Amino acid sequence: MKLRVGILGATGMVGQRFIEQLNDHPWFSVEALLASKRSAGSRYSDVAKWYLESRIPSDIAEMTVEGMDPRIADGLDIVFSAIPSDIAKEVEGGFAEHVPVFSNTSTYRMEEDIPLMIPEVNPDHFKLVEAQREKRGWNGFIVTNPNCTTIGFIIPLKPILDSFGVSWVHVSTMQALSGAGYAGVPSMAILDNVIPFIKNEEEKVEVEALKLLGKLRQNRIEFADFYVFSSCHRVMVRDGHTEAVFVQTDEDFELEDIKKALSSFRGEPQRLGLPSAPENPVIVMEEEDRPQPVLDRGLGGGMSVSVGRIRKKRERLLKFVCLSHNTVRGAAGASVLNAELARARKLI
Numbered sequence: 001m002k003l004r005v006g007i008l009g010a011t012g013m014v015g016q017r018f019i020e021q022l023n024d025h026p027w028f029s030v031e032a033l034l035a036s037k038r039s040a041g042s043r044y045s046d047v048a049k050w051y052l053e054s055r056i057p058s059d060i061a062e063m064t065v066e067g068m069d070p071r072i073a074d075g076l077d078i079v080f081s082a083i084p085s086d087i088a089k090e091v092e093g094g095f096a097e098h099v100p101v102f103s104n105t106s107t108y109r110m111e112e113d114i115p116l117m118i119p120e121v122n123p124d125h126f127k128l129v130e131a132q133r134e135k136r137g138w139n140g141f142i143v144t145n146p147n148c149t150t151i152g153f154i155i156p157l158k159p160i161l162d163s164f165g166v167s168w169v170h171v172s173t174m175q176a177l178s179g180a181g182y183a184g185v186p187s188m189a190i191l192d193n194v195i196p197f198i199k200n201e202e203e204k205v206e207v208e209a210l211k212l213l214g215k216l217r218q219n220r221i222e223f224a225d226f227y228v229f230s231s232c233h234r235v236m237v238r239d240g241h242t243e244a245v246f247v248q249t250d251e252d253f254e255l256e257d258i259k260k261a262l263s264s265f266r267g268e269p270q271r272l273g274l275p276s277a278p279e280n281p282v283i284v285m286e287e288e289d290r291p292q293p294v295l296d297r298g299l300g301g302g303m304s305v306s307v308g309r310i311r312k313k314r315e316r317l318l319k320f321v322c323l324s325h326n327t328v329r330g331a332a333g334a335s336v337l338n339a340e341l342a343r344a345r346k347l348i
C-alpha cells in the first residue's frame with residue numbers, strides 16, 4: 001500500500017515540483033495539500049500559480065487546499081515541507097510530533113540532532129534520527145536537504161574528496177530565478193541584469209558543505225575540516241543553478257582520473273535502485289561550452305548534476321563548472337529521494 005503524503009507549501013515553486021515528482025510515484029500518494037490562510041479552503045488549481053510546463057494532475061487540481069494544522073497529520077504517513085523559514089520552526093516541529101517530515105527549509109538544517117542529507121553523499125547521517133526522537137520525544141522526525149546551491153557542487157565534490165582530498169573550495173554561482181520563490185525577484189530588478197547578492201546564501205553554502213561532508217561520531221557530526229568560500233549571484237535564468245568551482249586538492253591528480261572518479265560515482269540510491277535515483281548522479285560533459293541550463297538541467301529527470309569545463313590550472317588546482325536543477329535536485333527531488341531512502345531502510 002502507498003504511503004499517504006502531505007505537502008506543506010504545496011502552492012509554491014517547490015510545492016509544485018513535489019506534486020510533479022510524486023505524480024504516479026510507486027510508493028507515495030499525495031493526500032493533503034497545505035498552504036497559507038490565503039489559499040486554505042480554495043481549490044488547488046484556483047490558487048496555485050502553476051509555473052511548470054507539465055499540466056496540474058487532474059486529481060490534484062480539484063483538491064481543496066488546507067491550512068497548516070498539525071492535526072491533519074493523523075491521516076498521513078509522511079509530510080514534505082517547502083514553507084518559508086520564518087514559520088518552519090513551529091509548523092515543521094508541530095508535524096514532526098506526529099509523522100516524519102522531509103524539509104527543504106533552512107530552519108532546522110544546522111541543528112545538531114537533525115540530519116542534513118544527500119543520499120549519495122552521507123546516507124549514514126540518517127542515524128541521527130534515533131537520538132533526535134529520543135531527545136525531542138517526537139513520534140516522527142525531521143530530515144532536511146541542503147540549500148539548492150550547496151547540493152550542486154557537493155555531489156561532484158564528494159568523489160573528488162574521497163579520491164584526492166580537499167584543502168579548500170571556492171564556488172561562484174549563477175543562480176536561477178525560481179530559487180527565490182514565485183514572488184522572489186521583481187522583473188524590473190532582474191531584466192537585463194545580474195544581482196551579486198542573495199541574502200544569507202553564502203553563509204548557508206559555506207557551513208552546510210562542511211556538515212554534509214562531515215563524519216558521524218556517536219550521534220554527532222564532526223564537520224569536514226577545509227575552507228569553503230562562496231560568492232552568490234542571481235541571474236536571469238528560469239531554472240538551473242550554474243556554479244564555477246575551484247578546488248585545491250590534497251594530492252595531485254591527472255584530469256582523466258578526476259573525470260573517471262566523477263562519472264563512475266554511485267551512491268546508495270543507485271545501489272538500492274530507489275525510484276527517484278538518477279542512473280548517474282554526475283554526468284561529465286566534454287563539449288567546451290557545456291553545461292548550460294536550457295540544455296542540461298533536465299538530465300536524469302533533473303536529478304543528475306552536469307559537470308563540464310574540467311581543467312587543471314596547476315599542481316593540485318582543479319577548475320570545473322557544474323549545473324543542477326534547483327527545484328528538482330536542489331529541492332523537491334532531494335526530499336523525495338531522502339524519503340525513499342528512509343522507506344528502504346524501514347524508518348517509515
Ligand SMILES: NC(=O)c1ccc[n+]([C@@H]2O[C@H](COP(=O)([O-])OP(=O)(O)OC[C@H]3O[C@@H](n4cnc5c(N)ncnc54)[C@H](OP(=O)(O)O)[C@@H]3O)[C@@H](O)[C@H]2O)c1
Pocket residue numbers: 008009010011012013014015034035036037038039040047068081082083084085087104105106146147148178179180181182183326327330331
Ligand atoms: N525555490 C528553490 O529553488 C528552493 C530550493 C531549496 C529550498 N527552498 C526553500 O523551500 C521553501 C519554499 O520555497 P519556494 O521557492 O517554494 O517559495 P514560494 O514559491 O514562495 O512558496 C511558498 C509556499 O509557502 C506557503 N506560505 C507562505 N507563507 C505562509 C504562511 N505564513 N503560512 C503558511 N504557508 C505559507 C505559500 O502558500 P500561499 O500560496 O498560500 O501563499 C506557498 O505554498 C523556502 O524555505 C525556500 O528557502 C527553495
